[in-house]
Amino acid sequence: MFDYDLPPLVPHGGNLGDAVRRYGIARERWIDLSTGINPVGYPVPAIAHQAWLRLPDDEDDLETIAALHYGSPRALAMAGTQAAIRVLPEVLPKGPIGVGLLTYGEYAPAFARAGFDVERFVTEPFADRQGQAAFVLEPGHALPENLKHLVLVNPNNPSTERFAPDVVMDWHRQLAARGGTLVVDEAFVEALPELSVASRADEEGLVVLRSIGKFFGLAGARVGFVLASAPIDRAMRRLRGPWTVSGPARIVVRAALLDTAWQTETRARLAAASKRLAEMLGAYGLDASHTPLFAWARQPNAQQWQDCLARQGIWVRRFETVAGLRVGLPAFDEATWSRLEAALRNVRSETDGR
Structure with missing residues (x-):
């Protein structure tokens, strides 16, 4: 058996399995905002069976x-x-x-x-x-x-x-x-x-x-x-x-x-959603900057924020080199946005000690 001296893995978002194990919440109940991936991706076309048979x-x-x-x-x-x-x-x-x-x-x-x-x-x-x-x-x-x-x-x-x-x-x-x-x-x-x-x-x-x-x-x-x-x-x-x-x-x-038409529509949709996300985070104490695909908030008590959100089934990415949180876009439905806002409200109350 070989004993390789391998470097540690670099942490990334999308590690929802870690959250499932740590918090005991079933995978299907999570809102995963730990990546900067468009939550409404390109609609995949039908793929002919032959594509799976050929190199x-x-x-x-x-x-x-x-x-x-x-x-x-x-x-x-x-x-x-x-x-x-x-x-x-x-x-x-x-x-x-x-x-x-x-x-x-x-x-x-x-x-x-x-x-x-x-x-x-x-x-x-x-x-x-x-x-x-x-x-x-x-x-x-x-x-x-x-x-x-x-x-x-x-x-x-x-x-x-x-x-x-x-x-x-x-x-x-x-x-x-x-x-x-x-x-x-x-x-x-x-x-x-x-x-x-x-x-x-x-x-x-x-x-x-x-x-x-x-x-x-x-x-x-x-x-x-x-x-x-x-x-x-x-x-x-x-x-x-x-x-x-x-x-x-x-x-x-x-x-x-x-598909340039889809690209144009998606740029507009992402710009509006990310602005809404940054404003929502700001309303509950996270001073966030944003790109069209995610928001960033420098936050000294980022670990507490991540933990409080995770206990409510919302997974965000925490950074330690500079303490802060990266929050990806929720799916484009009002139920998901409402759940995120309620969770942020709860975290703000908890961190404020109220």
């Missing part, structure tokens, strides 16, 4: 459709952006890489395992945590001279910060001049297309990651795309190997990317 066709038109959708010269389909994060360290030259202190948790361990020197940064809203970071990332300011690469999640998960394209491309320009790379994770940008730099992804030193799981609500399909220059695309394609995205998933994602 996936890596030469179909899925990547061409994705490239057109993102406005990029090319697109590489992966089994979710998570798979891309595991491959990226293999195609970038070694050097110090900046990763946010409060951001998607898989980047730092992936690059550290590959031998990169990971330098954590904070942005201006978290300047009080500067002592935990190597540098502060500020628009219009020079990056640290030693930095080779930078990972930027835009909008950031979970803190909802947004970075304008001209700011993003200024950081890219600085890194490219020193032979480095800017990795822009746009997993949540589909609802905010004005933030995207996907159309610039052919430039040397820029890699853009796009996700199908969040906006389209197709997380179970496990499909994402890498948008990059031809050399990086070729290198990642070789490492990816064949048949990484299943045939049925390719069919569903192709339909979703082509």
Whole structure:
């Protein structure tokens, strides 16, 4: 029996099984708001039986459709952006890489395992945590001279910060001049297309990651795309190997990317719902910022809030690096919204000691 010294798993939302075991509430009674996934995802079309019998066709038109959708010269389909994060360290030259202190948790361990020197940064809203970071990332300011690469999640998960394209491309320009790379994770940008730099992804030193799981609500399909220059695309394609995205998933994602009417309607719906969510959280003591897919509230007693909500069958994601809560969108029905509001009211009463 092998004794592997494996690193601990990175915690994520969607861990409803943990809540079921901890609180003894049956799974079907929970409202799971622990992720930033659209609760009313793309309506999956009928899939022909033959799609389950054949190997996936890596030469179909899925990547061409994705490239057109993102406005990029090319697109590489992966089994979710998570798979891309595991491959990226293999195609970038070694050097110090900046990763946010409060951001998607898989980047730092992936690059550290590959031998990169990971330098954590904070942005201006978290300047009080500067002592935990190597540098502060500020628009219009020079990056640290030693930095080779930078990972930027835009909008950031979970803190909802947004970075304008001209700011993003200024950081890219600085890194490219020193032979480095800017990795822009746009997993949540589909609802905010004005933030995207996907159309610039052919430039040397820029890699853009796009996700199908969040906006389209197709997380179970496990499909994402890498948008990059031809050399990086070729290198990642070789490492990816064949048949990484299943045939049925390719069919569903192709339909979703082509359905522009659904996309337009969904952007409007998510914008209204997320505004309502942030206002509701604020009414009960959580000062929340939001993207169209989730809200974030910095909260010193986040653990108490998570526990109080969980005892009422509502599961949210708690962060410890910077104490706070990420709350995803409820399903778009009034009964779910009413249940969430009642739970927040109860938590506010409990935390206020009334």
